[in-house]
Amino acid sequence: MKKLGMGWTFVLIVIAGLVVGYQTGQVRAQTPVPTEDVVWGARLYDDWSEVKGVALPPGSHPIWARQSTNTLSGAETWRCVTCHGWDYQGKDGAWGSGANYTGFPGIYAARTLPAATLIRILNGNPDPEHDFSPYLSAAEIQALVTFIREGVVDERDYIDLVSRKVIRGDVAHGQALYTQTCAACHGPDGRKITFRYQGMQVSLASLAVQDPWRFLHRTRFGVARAPEMPIGAILGWSAQDGRDVLAYAQTLPSGLEPQVTPPLAGREPTPAALPGGPAQNLVTGILTALGAIATSLGFALLLGGLLVGILLVVVWMLRSRK
Numbered sequence: 001m002k003k004l005g006m007g008w009t010f011v012l013i014v015i016a017g018l019v020v021g022y023q024t025g026q027v028r029a030q031t032p033v034p035t036e037d038v039v040w041g042a043r044l045y046d047d048w049s050e051v052k053g054v055a056l057p058p059g060s061h062p063i064w065a066r067q068s069t070n071t072l073s074g075a076e077t078w079r080c081v082t083c084h085g086w087d088y089q090g091k092d093g094a095w096g097s098g099a100n101y102t103g104f105p106g107i108y109a110a111r112t113l114p115a116a117t118l119i120r121i122l123n124g125n126p127d128p129e130h131d132f133s134p135y136l137s138a139a140e141i142q143a144l145v146t147f148i149r150e151g152v153v154d155e156r157d158y159i160d161l162v163s164r165k166v167i168r169g170d171v172a173h174g175q176a177l178y179t180q181t182c183a184a185c186h187g188p189d190g191r192k193i194t195f196r197y198q199g200m201q202v203s204l205a206s207l208a209v210q211d212p213w214r215f216l217h218r219t220r221f222g223v224a225r226a227p228e229m230p231i232g233a234i235l236g237w238s239a240q241d242g243r244d245v246l247a248y249a250q251t252l253p254s255g256l257e258p259q260v261t262p263p264l265a266g267r268e269p270t271p272a273a274l275p276g277g278p279a280q281n282l283v284t285g286i287l288t289a290l291g292a293i294a295t296s297l298g299f300a301l302l303l304g305g306l307l308v309g310i311l312l313v314v315v316w317m318l319r320s321r322k
């Protein structure tokens with residue numbers, strides 16, 4: 001009975017929407033919340049200090065000290081995403097283990113909380129250390145709340161947690177969308193722009209394979225650093241459109257092919273483990289070798305420079321004797 005009522009209400013809303021759209025000469029998807037607010041909130045979630053162009057307080061976020069598994073520190077720890085995850089599931093999702101594990105909860109379950117409760121949570125009530133009001137305006141906190149309530153997507157049924165591959169993605173449809181909207185900047189093979197990921201410069205395909213959730217969040221809501229990039233949510237893309245593009249991007253050359261499977265959550269060596277440490281796999285082995293070559297090359301150049309310098313001094317001394 002209740003279901004039937006809701007069904008009819010939905011049909012009526014859709015018809016009303018179509019009529020209004022028809023009358024204005026444009027049929028558009030009618031969303032109850034301005035998409036711009038969701039996008040704004042999503043970007044603040046990604047990196048609010050970058051979005052606002054403000055400096056962060058020194059040191060790590062006070063809550064960061066409650067965990068010791070994740071070795072990041074400083075600026076990164078002030079981002080919502082660092083604690084709550086690109087899949088919005090926190091410890092219950094992709095960061096349930098490995099280097100990114102913190103044990104902190106996600107925000108996905110909180111999407112059903114009343115807006116007033118979410119505003120309180122972001123204003124440090126009940127947890128005074130979770131107070132973002134000194135840094136974010138009321139409007140920004142409202143945008144974050146709108147994003148949490150309207151923008152977060154549950155990908156658990158669509159991305160395999162182990163292989164990180166899209167489940168049931170339409171690669172051909174993704175290719176069409178990619179060619180139309182993305183290839184101009186990212187290149188047909190996704191290699192034209194590279195991104196910093198876990199201390200390395202990676203291509204779009206490599207990111208798609210290693211962190212599909214970050215790929216999706218940023219394809220849907222954009223990147224603060226690239227205001228010129230088209231935004232899925234504003235283009236009117238559905239959640240599935242995003243996954244289809246992701247599925248296609250995962251087929252592009254990623255540079256990860258020789259490995260049998262992409263590295264699992266947190267299996268990548270943490271950046272702190274790298275410098276000076278023994279080579280842990282082929283890539284770090286090659287890097288170590290290159291490092292050694294670079295060091296000896298640098299030494300040879302230094303020695304050469306020194307010799308030339310001594311020669312010049314000798315020549316100068318001989319000349320000034322005359």
Ligand code: HEC
Nearest residue numbers: 061063064077078079080083104107109110127130132144
């Ligand atoms: C340094 C880690 C950290 C950062 C940064 C952080 N949070 Fe949290 N957040 C937590 C922890 C831990 C909790 C669990 C409750 C508590 O102890 O405060 C939490 C709780 C929440 C909850 C409630 C979850 C629930 O299910 O009850 C929401 C919503 C939330 N955070 C949103 C945000 C947003 C939005 C931002 C960015 C402005 C943010 N958080 C930044 C650590 C963090």
Ligand code: HEC
Nearest residue numbers: 181182185195196214215218219223225226228229230245
């Ligand atoms: C107008 C040029 C342009 C277009 C078109 C464009 N992008 Fe981007 N994209 C960028 C730039 C610039 C960056 C940021 C590079 C950086 O990190 O500084 C970026 C970043 C990204 C990132 C974030 C990578 C990271 O670091 O996490 C993803 C994902 C992405 N683009 C996907 C897409 C997809 C999918 C499309 C098509 C819907 C698209 N882009 C279209 C220019 C563009």
